[in-house]
Amino acid sequence: MYHVRNATLDDVRALLPYSTEGGKVTLETVETSDEIKVFLYNDKPLMILGLEYLPTGNQEIHAGLWGLFSREVDKHTKALVRACKDLIFDRVGFSYAVLIDESNRKYSRFVEFFGFQRTECVERIEEMLYRIYIKR
Numbered sequence: 001m002y003h004v005r006n007a008t009l010d011d012v013r014a015l016l017p018y019s020t021e022g023g024k025v026t027l028e029t030v031e032t033s034d035e036i037k038v039f040l041y042n043d044k045p046l047m048i049l050g051l052e053y054l055p056t057g058n059q060e061i062h063a064g065l066w067g068l069f070s071r072e073v074d075k076h077t078k079a080l081v082r083a084c085k086d087l088i089f090d091r092v093g094f095s096y097a098v099l100i101d102e103s104n105r106k107y108s109r110f111v112e113f114f115g116f117q118r119t120e121c122v123e124r125i126e127e128m129l130y131r132i133y134i135k136r
Contacts, residue, residue, distance in 0.1 A: 002079050007038035007048050012068065015045040019068045020104070025050075029066055037088070039080055046070045047080055049088060051096075061091075065098040074106075081113070089114045089135070099123055099130035111135075 012030050015038075030036065033050035040046065047069050054062040065088075073080065089096075098116065100107045108118070108131075116133035123130050 001042060002076075002083070003040045003043070004037055004083055005040070007036040007045075007050075011038045011045050012036075012048060015048055015068050015070060018070050018072075020071055020073070025066050025068055033066070034063075039083055041076055041079075044070075046073050046076055049084065051088070059093060061094045063094055063096050065096045067098075081110075085114065095134065095136040097132060097134050099125070100133050101128060102131050108133075 009027075009030060012025075012027075016025075029052075030050065032052055034053045036048060036050040038045050038048045047067060049065065049067045052064040052066075054064060056062050096116070098111055100111060102108055111133045112118075114135060116135040119132045119134060121132040123132065
């Protein structure tokens with residue numbers, strides 16, 4: 001059974017050892033996030049998504065998006081895509097930025113499916129290169 005709820009620090013700690021990548025999400029990132037959701041299957045975390053709202057001075061809300069993904073996430077793609085679309089990406093007045101490790105094409109396809117556009121901006125975190133994708 002699938003379930004979505006607000007995530008806790010314990011959820012993050014539970015998923016980190018089984019995550020596909022752990023380099024770009026730190027406890028500081030978690031603590032400064034304005035919204036964090038955990039996507040569970042039979043009470044086991046599959047994915048955690050966090051948003052950090054960035055001030056803009058206008059009505060549009062800019063949000064940095066981060067995620068942790070279980071190595072088992074591939075088995076649940078359709079349900080997670082549906083939940084992401086409904087809970088995160090179908091918000092009026094939001095624009096998003098996300099860092100993507102392009103060496104795993106699956107991540108790029110995921111954000112492109114939701115309408116994110118690849119930019120020329122690249123960031124290095126712990127010897128890994130991440131491309132910035134945005135969605136307006």
